[in-house]
Amino acid sequence: MTPAARLAAAAAVLDSIAQGRQPAEAVLKAWGSANRYAGSKDRRAIADQVYKVLRARGRLVWAMGGREDGRALVIGALSLIDGLSVEEIEALHSGDGYGPKPLSKQERSRISATADELPGWVAAGLPEFVVEDFKETFGDRWAEEAAGLMVPRAPIDLRVNAAKATVDEVETELREAGLSPERTPWSAWGLRLSAEPPPNVQALEAFKAGRIEIQDEGSQIVCWLAGVRPGMTVVDYCAGGGGKTLGLAMQGLAAGASRVEEAAAPERVWTPTGWVDPPAGTKTKQPAPIARAEGRLIACDVVQKRLDNIRPRLARAGVEAELIHLGPNGGGVEDIVGTADVVFVDAPCTGAGTWRRRPEDAWRLKPEDVDRMHSLQTAILTRAAKLVKPGGRLVYVTCSMLRVENEATVDAFEEDHPGFAPVAIAEALNEAAVTDAGRATLSALATGHRLRMSPATTDTDGFFVALYERTA
Numbered sequence: 028m029t030p031a032a033r034l035a036a037a038a039a040v041l042d043s044i045a046q047g048r049q050p051a052e053a054v055l056k057a058w059g060s061a062n063r064y065a066g067s068k069d070r071r072a073i074a075d076q077v078y079k080v081l082r083a084r085g086r087l088v089w090a091m092g093g094r095e096d097g098r099a100l101v102i103g104a105l106s107l108i109d110g111l112s113v114e115e116i117e118a119l120h121s122g123d124g125y126g127p128k129p130l131s132k133q134e135r136s137r138i139s140a141t142a143d144e145l146p147g148w149v150a151a152g153l154p155e156f157v158v159e160d161f162k163e164t165f166g167d168r169w170a171e172e173a174a175g176l177m178v179p180r181a182p183i184d185l186r187v188n189a190a191k192a193t194v195d196e197v198e199t200e201l202r203e204a205g206l207s208p209e210r211t212p213w214s215a216w217g218l219r220l221s222a223e224p225p226p227n228v229q230a231l232e233a234f235k236a237g238r239i240e241i242q243d244e245g246s247q248i249v250c251w252l253a254g255v256r257p258g259m260t261v262v263d264y265c266a267g268g269g270g271k272t273l274g275l276a277m278q279g280l281a282a283g284a285s286r287v288e289e290a291a292a293p294e295r296v297w298t299p300t301g302w303v304d305p306p307a308g309t310k311t312k313q314p315a316p317i318a319r320a321e322g323r324l325i326a327c328d329v330v331q332k333r334l335d336n337i338r339p340r341l342a343r344a345g346v347e348a349e350l351i352h353l354g355p356n357g358g359g360v361e362d363i364v365g366t367a368d369v370v371f372v373d374a375p376c377t378g379a380g381t382w383r384r385r386p387e388d389a390w391r392l393k394p395e396d397v398d399r400m401h402s403l404q405t406a407i408l409t410r411a412a413k414l415v416k417p418g419g420r421l422v423y424v425t426c427s428m429l430r431v432e433n434e435a436t437v438d439a440f441e442e443d444h445p446g447f448a449p450v451a452i453a454e455a456l457n458e459a460a461v462t463d464a465g466r467a468t469l470s471a472l473a474t475g476h477r478l479r480m481s482p483a484t485t486d487t488d489g490f491f492v493a494l495y496e497r498t499a
């Protein structure tokens with residue numbers, strides 16, 4: 028494809044992203060499948076152009092006089108981000124072949140204009156109501172936090188599965204596969220891969236055999252703060268894709284079972300009616316060992332499909348868990364009420380902490396979505412709290428950076444639940460699978476029982492966590 032044709036394709040992809048709810052990555056993949064003539068270099072160049080625009084969208088809409096279509100945003104990016112002259116941009120818009128049609132008078136005048144003074148929220152690259160929330164939360168540091176959220180190419184973090192390997196073993200294995208993993212600074216079980224060039228983690232033997240999972244370091248840390256120990260009853264109340272379920276399971280491994288003997292473990296396969304042993308002599312690709320945690324691990328969700336999707340992940344990791352499909356008002360867990368040692372609430376949220384990976388979500392968010400999330404989170408936390416036994420721990424987590432979903436939600440919970448006492452993050456870190464640097468840094472960042480991580484402060488996705496112990 029010519030450079031001009033790639034620009035036209037990027038504009039079309041941006042229009043599809045704006046019209047739907049699909050992640051940008053999925054839209055790009057679909058475009059690639061529908062346009063087989065595009066080679067890998069073309070697809071890469073188009074993806075780069077698309078993400079460049081998504082990360083600077085607010086600024087580009089502003090520069091292009093309020094236009095939000097893909098063509099205008101691509102033209103704006105060529106001028107504002109790539110620094111191309113009007114003539115260079117015109118040359119790419121000759122209308123020849125599959126390239127975009129010539130610039131209109133209005134487009135030419137927009138990119139010829141000297142840059143206006145940008146309002147703060149436009150310069151920050153976030154929606155205006157988000158910037159207001161950031162100012163309240165971060166004070167003078169708001170712009171730094173906002174910039175961190177829109178940085179390109181967030182690294183890819185892996186969590187090593189203690190049931191199957193050590194960090195040293197996986198690090199060696201990945202190096203032998205030609206990758207350059209580094210230890211994550213805070214989580215003791217994390218390895219970090221550069222996003223450039225993008226590694227195909229799912230194709231790695233270590234992934235297929237369940238020795239690693241893709242999990243942001245911040246997400247690993249919130250699991251370690253749950254304080255799960257062997258023998259406990261642990262409820263992952265909003266289990267979703269099961270990422271945290273697997274992290275929690277790792278903490279619950281009995282000391283003696285922390286490494287599974289692959290040869291000794293029976294191979295079992297998942298069928299719709301449960302786990303069965305395959306007939307003698309059958310070879311199966313199912314990862315063999317089940318690292319049986321002592322106690323109970325229960326993963327709940329209101330969406331059955333999400334629970335179904337956890338099964339292969341559990342199987343790959345060699346973990347057993349009970350899966351419970353919750354009713355719309357939390358029905359289905361009556362027998363657990365007041366019995367759980369740990370209830371982990373990874374609440375539905377706007378995902379504003381992950382915008383460095385999915386910048387398109389920033390522009391889809393409406394203020395009313397955030398308020399709706401706050402109400403849902405408060406209701407879920409209240410329901411989930413009932414499952415905690417006296418002396419047990421309640422963990423509230425979001426991957427949002429917004430005060431309304433974090434401080435405001437736990438403020439409301441604390442006011443209505445005097446029987447839940449705060450547990451200091453610093454105290455929880457003493458038992459957590461973190462490095463010495465992690466213990467020091469995260470303790471210093473915490474405000475008592477609340478901790479906020481972010482791209483700007485911890486180089487992780489944005490996470491908020493609050494810890495409680497049921498005292499009455």
Ligand SMILES: C[S@@+](CC[C@H](N)C(=O)[O-])C[C@H]1O[C@@H](n2cnc3c(N)ncnc32)[C@H](O)[C@@H]1O
Pocket residue numbers: 264265266267268269270271272327328329330333353355357373374375376407
């Ligand atoms: C942030 S996601 C969980 C991500 C997951 N813990 C992980 O690490 O992969 C939130 C989940 O909460 C679920 N959810 C939404 N409403 C709920 C409710 N009322 N009760 C329990 N879970 C709910 C959603 O279906 C979604 O899967």
